[in-house]
Every structure is written in C-alpha cells, then in structure tokens.
Amino acid sequence: MRRIALTGTPGTGKTTVSDLLDDRTGIDVVHLNDVVREESLFEERDVERDSLVADLDAVEAWLRERERNREDASSGGGSDGGTGSGDDRDVLVDSHLSHLLDAAQVIVLRCHPEALKARLRERGGESEASIAENAESEALDVILAEAVERRGEGSVWEIDTTDRTPEAVADDVAAAIAGELEPRVGIVDFVEYL
Template sequence: MTTVALAGTPGTGKTTVSDLAAGRLGVEVVHLNDAIRDAGLFSERDIERDSLVADLGAVEAWLNDYRASDTQSGHNGDDHGGGGVNLLVESHLAHLLDADRVVVLRCHPESLKPRLRDRGESEASVAENAESEALDQILAAAVDRHGRESVWEIDTTDRAPEAVADDVAAAIRGETDPRVGVVDFIEYL
C-alpha cells in the first residue's frame, strides 16, 4: 500500500485539504489525530497545552495494522487515479511516520494566527505554532526523515482550499516534481 503523509503546522489547512484531495483522487484519508484520541495512542495529556502527547511507536504500529487490514479487505491497489497512492494520512505528526511521499502545507504566521484563534487555541499555542511555522520546523523534519526527493512544500496563505487541494492532488499523482525551500517566513521573527 502506497502512503502519502499530509503534514503541516496546526491551522495550515490539512484536514480540509486532505478531504478535498482524497475526494479528487478516490483515495482513503486517515485523520491521524482522531485515531490518536479514539484509539488511545498517547502517553499522556499535556495540561498546559491542552493536548495529547502521541506515542509515536504506538501510532506507527496502529498505522501498520490499519494498512494491513485495509489491504486484506481488498483495498490493495485500486487507487482510482490517485497516482498509485492508496492512503493519505493527515496530521501535524504525519511526516514523522513511514510514508512514500510527504506533502507539507505552509501558511504565513500572520495568516495562521487568526485561524488558530478561531479554533479556540490559547495565545501561548498560537504564538508557539506561528514561530514553528516561521522556522520551517515541520518541513525540516520531513526532509530529514524522508529526503528532499520525497517532499513537496505547498503554500496555503490566502488561497482557497480547493486550489490547494488541486496542488496536493497534482503532487500525489506525480504531475509536479518534489520541491522544498520555496516558502520563506523567517521575516516574521
């Protein structure tokens, strides 16, 4: 089973875009944060951040079991035009897991902050995520783990989710070459 990880700082549009892209491609999407919560794939709750601390070993094992059960149930290669991809895994942690390709969504920190506030994030969380985005933390980790040849960086700033989903679908289909280092938000700092 071929897997694409859709990663990015919280608020970059991963959940919305993953659903749109999966619909265009006819591939299955796993919202990993839901699985972490629902299957208890966390080691503790971070009270200060009001979040769960994922147990990445347990998450990887769960995802491997999921892939195996999906393959056994007959979803082993019919990707309906998805460029050979059968599974799209979406999360701010997706780039830390085994994947064949990684798409990292980016958003300018000044645009990211109101999105996070609208979701009810604390000011500390808003500031932390905006700084993380300015420092390319998820992109850098994705490149470190998967290599430049397997990572696509897509800017979502001031773009409609449908347009971003088109870019994600094109990357997944192999219609665009991998690209990193095309987005720079360091001036935010």
C-alpha cells in the first residue's frame, strides 16, 4: 500500500478528480479536509479566512493509524476473521495540504489563476480576498515549490487542469499513479498573471 498525495491550490479540481478515480479504479480516497473537520485534527480556526488550521502531526498520526488498521486487516490480524481479505489498496490523500505529509508520490494539480478565480466564484463560499490570495499563490507556484522542496523532482507530477475535462485530468493522474507517466515539474508557467 502506498500513500499518494493529490494536492493543489483550492479550485484546481482535486476532489472532483479523486472522486472519479475512486469510481473508476477503486483507489482508497481520503478527503483530508473532511477528516480534519470531522476528527477535530486542527489547532485553531482562522476567522479571517473562515478555515481550520490543521494540526499536521495529528493528521499524520491519524493517517498512520488508519494505514496500520488496514495492513492488520489485510494480513489476517484484523476484523475479517483472519481471512487476509483486508484492504491493501493504495491511498490517495486529497487536500491542498497533502504534499506536507509523508507520501510516496505527489501529484500537483494546476490551473491558470483566471480560470481558478472563476471556478472558486462558481462554487461559492470563498471571499474575494481568499479567491485573490489563491490565484496569486497559484501564479507563484507555491504548492508545487513546497512539494518539490519536500519530495524532490523525482517524486512530483505537475498536471495542468486548465481547460481540460475532469476525466482527462483523472486519466493523467491514473497514469502517474500507475507509473505510466514520468515525474514532471516546471511544465506550467502562470507568472504572467502577476
């Protein structure tokens, strides 16, 4: 079982793509933002951004415990009656924070800042200040840079979602996970937005 981080600025398509992969491939998807909220794995609430500040140590501990339970079940030590029919599927962790956790590979979804702003406005729930901050972060490659710094270029796949269907993006993500697509960074440049 491998842990794969599916990350990117909010609005790049992580949840849509991870849901497609869950349906198509049966990969074990963890929507980390939901887990942080539901399991109270946060340090504080950022009132200005109306968001939770995740406790990454607590998140990592939660993921490791979940993985241990799945490994125990698949080795016959779990609740499956010793049949060894547990769950040893790869785990896809979907979140704009997942690249900050341990992962075998990191897939960073990217989107042109103008398209990103339109997506965030369409889905609602974000202030104009938050939308502008996310667009600027995307133009500056913030998440990609963090992922490369933590994992190295050989473990990071950058995939542009701008003007592409979720199905096409999911195909690329599936190819990266299957080893059919070489690691790649620096293929997207949105600096002209600034």
